[in-house]
Amino acid sequence: MSSQGEQLKAKAQKKAASSSGFSFFSSSSTKFEEAHDLYQSAANAFKMDNLHQQAGECFCLAAEMALRNDEKDDAANDFWAASKAYKKSNPELAVAALQKTIQLYKEKGRFRQAADRHKEIAAILQQEGGDLAGSLEAYEAAGDIYMNEDAAASANACYKEAAELAGTLGQYPRAVSLFERVASQSLGSALTRYGVKEHYLKAGLCWLATGDVVSTKRAVDSYCAADPSFATTREAKFLEAIADAFDAGDAEEYTAHVAEYDRLTKLDAWKTALLLTIKRSIAEEPALT
Template structure:
């Protein structure tokens, strides 16, 4: 049985990588040539839709580039490996992306490193359902974007991290991130409109902390002080009404307020989930009072 073109190229690359350098060639040129052959093999495997083998060949290319001190080429090879591994091998994709990030940060290319770190976060959510790792990746990416003056992209990452902190029931961390993004957004007329959304999410986190109306009221007052227009927004009035319903232990009023808001501004899955948590805690508190 004859070998596929990809396998033939891979064998040739392996032979070159393990050969001894001759009189007229250096170790550097040997690794460069082997790297080129591994890249050709990887692309041939992609044509055959053999993505695991393609990823492995790109990873071998990356190692050759590293041995040949071609750091930029090594970063690209690891990224190509990750793209191949994304076709069904998420754990390997994450490992390859981490190698890419390592090379990019060493080279001071933090904007590109942030792009790859954000990819890692997306894989953790979509493929691994690992909210903790995803949250850390988004925060790291956000920090690097901020360093590179990519403020809008940094804020998007911090907002995603805040949502994940809330999903993990780490409400103080979530609130701190929402406030960070809101404070930054207040400084520009282009982004000021989004502040009410961050304040709303923060308010829901406050109420989710064992229905902590004291923190929720304090934060609401702080937000109105920073942005007086928030008090008259639909979101500001919604949070105020929720606080009052929770304070009064009124589950029926709470349900009605949520229903009315949803008729005008469709609630997304995240807000719906948070409101259900608050409502369940409210119901449990009412039942405890009933038992006493």
């Protein structure tokens, strides 16, 4: 015996198939609308039965019916519903549905919602799909749209995520650019200024991870010039100390500074991983003869 979802899907398919042409009593647009509603009902029935793949498929079919009637807002909402259903079983299809949602939102000028969906793609790729490079691109795309829409706080939140992913992936110049961008934006507000030292610290660590000590020290100087209070912080002094130890090729001194900083201010997993990468590069430096 077929489920309610299957029965409703069959009715929707039959209704859609009969939608060609025009009769005195009903137009094809009316039948597409009826098919749309039946596909939505089928999708919800499949959701009730925890059949997420089938639910996602029916939401996509509902979106196609909406597009036949040029109802782009409805189609975008259907593709978004499809992505939430697919997310539970197939992250790749969830991302594809969200990309269609974004395209439709942009066509309708709904850019803030498009940015929101880019952020959802980033989270899915990072958490469900393990695609850090794709997640980085999606977070940065979201940030760019938010910034164009004068939503600086939302933009900076995305840029911070993108910056950390860039650092994790070894894309250090890109990470530096993003962290410095967030820091610059944060300096303009009393509400966000407190976080500037953290952004500068992460940017400085990414600079040092490139192995360019001179540029690292110049960067720290530029941070102090942009925000004079940064020079007195533990973060600035830590960057200067580990840059000197790196320059001297002294892994023990470097480790001592890291341990001391961690004792006073607990290092998170991202900084710890980057600091270990930097330490390994000290050990790999050829000895001077």
